[in-house]
Amino acid sequence: MPYSGEEMRRLTERLLGQTVTANPMKMDLGYGNENWRVECGGRTLLVKIAKQGHPVAKAESASRAQRLAHASGAPVAREVLLDTQCEAAAGRIVRILEFLPGHHPIDVLDSPSSIDTFFESLGRAVAVLHSARCDGFASRVGGSPSFPTWAEYVAYRAPQIADRGRSCTLFTGTELTDALDEALCLAQQVSRVVEPRLTHRDLYLDNVLAHADGQVGALLDLDIAEPWDPVADFVKLQWQVFPRYRTAAKTFHSAYRTISADPPLFEERLRVAQILELSNHVINAQAMDHMDYAQDALRQLDHVLASAA
Structure with a gap:
């Protein structure tokens, strides 16, 4: 089931231990995740919740790629968190990245x-x-x-x-x-x-x-x-x-x-x-x-x- 804004607020605060300061906004992007823009701890974040059963190996590879790209100096978002069996999300994979503004x-x-x-x-x-x-x-x-x-x-x-x-x-x-x-x-x-x-x-x-x-x-x-x-x-x-x-x-x-x-x-x-x-x-x-x-x-x-x- 899709998350509500209030559920996303509670999930983010539980995972990061910081206060969400604005109503989370669901984003219509991507194909394999449920994506939310969340203001938390003075940062704008992108919270990505994978579909149930998404392969852990793929998520771990994506996480390593993101971190390697960021370390190289390439213009990519910094990854804040990866939880491949998030108890607070019924075992689904959760990734949190810094949200980067911009245009298509x-x-x-x-x-x-x-x-x-x-x-x-x-x-x-x-x-x-x-x-x-x-x-x-x-x-x-x-x-x-x-x-x-x-x-x-x-x-x-x-x-x-x-x-x-x-x-x-x-x-x-x-x-x-x-x-x-x-x-x-x-x-x-x-x-x-x-x-x-x-x-x-x-x-x-x-x-x-x-x-x-x-x-x-x-x-x-x-x-x-x-x-x-x-x-x-x-x-x-x-x-x-x-x-x-x-x-x-x-x-x-x-x-x-x-x-x-x-x-x-x-x-x-x-x-x-x-x-x-x-x-x-x-x-x-x-x-x-x-x-x-x-x-x-x-x-x-x-x-x-x-x-x-």
């Missing part, structure tokens, strides 16, 4: 100068995020199994995608397995230059906050962040963001390079990530009956596969 980027990208400001700021923010080093490549931050090389991780992940893809009716013939075979081959070629870095993996405008002047306020929702090849964060940007703004890609890349050197073998690494990520998007979207999104992801994957590596 589309609401402020209304001039050439604001567009340049935003994508310059975003390029720097993502480069800082990618400075966060991880111990190995894995499907969870701090999770196992972990692999010392990108090629070994891709060899672990690709068969999982192929197995799930057998139930996806949008792929024809051997299209998926051929694409994954190509990704495996390319991963072996580039693996020597790839280091495991914190990778957002869901980087598009819905997951960024902007200030009124166009500066990035925060990167949001690191729930599926993983220790990956950070070039994977360019997949959604190239697919869903850069084509909307003529100067975006050039401005972003120039700013990224002020923090981090150009990733070596960028195009080959991007192709590996595109095959893995776009295949996943097609499979997941069809499984959830989000057919427009699945078809869009498939069109993008077909475009990638039709182009030379």
Whole structure:
């Protein structure tokens, strides 16, 4: 059952031992949590209550990613609390983050100068995020199994995608397995230059906050962040963001390079990530009956596969 404002007040005060000073406000955002904005102890907080049965391993990975990103200096909210079996919330997972104000980027990208400001700021923010080093490549931050090389991780992940893809009716013939075979081959070629870095993996405008002047306020929702090849964060940007703004890609890349050197073998690494990520998007979207999104992801994957590596 959804919480009432009074129940949220009591829950927050019990967890933090501080007084809530205004009526909690329920927020209509996200898909997997019940989210509340709460004024407590002189701070504005975001209280996230997961659905019953949400996997603890996923919550712990998201928490580690949030803390690692914050420690790197990336513009992300500071995590205040994680309780994976919150007695006061009937055993549900509760996370509390500092609430960061801001606007959806589309609401402020209304001039050439604001567009340049935003994508310059975003390029720097993502480069800082990618400075966060991880111990190995894995499907969870701090999770196992972990692999010392990108090629070994891709060899672990690709068969999982192929197995799930057998139930996806949008792929024809051997299209998926051929694409994954190509990704495996390319991963072996580039693996020597790839280091495991914190990778957002869901980087598009819905997951960024902007200030009124166009500066990035925060990167949001690191729930599926993983220790990956950070070039994977360019997949959604190239697919869903850069084509909307003529100067975006050039401005972003120039700013990224002020923090981090150009990733070596960028195009080959991007192709590996595109095959893995776009295949996943097609499979997941069809499984959830989000057919427009699945078809869009498939069109993008077909475009990638039709182009030379």
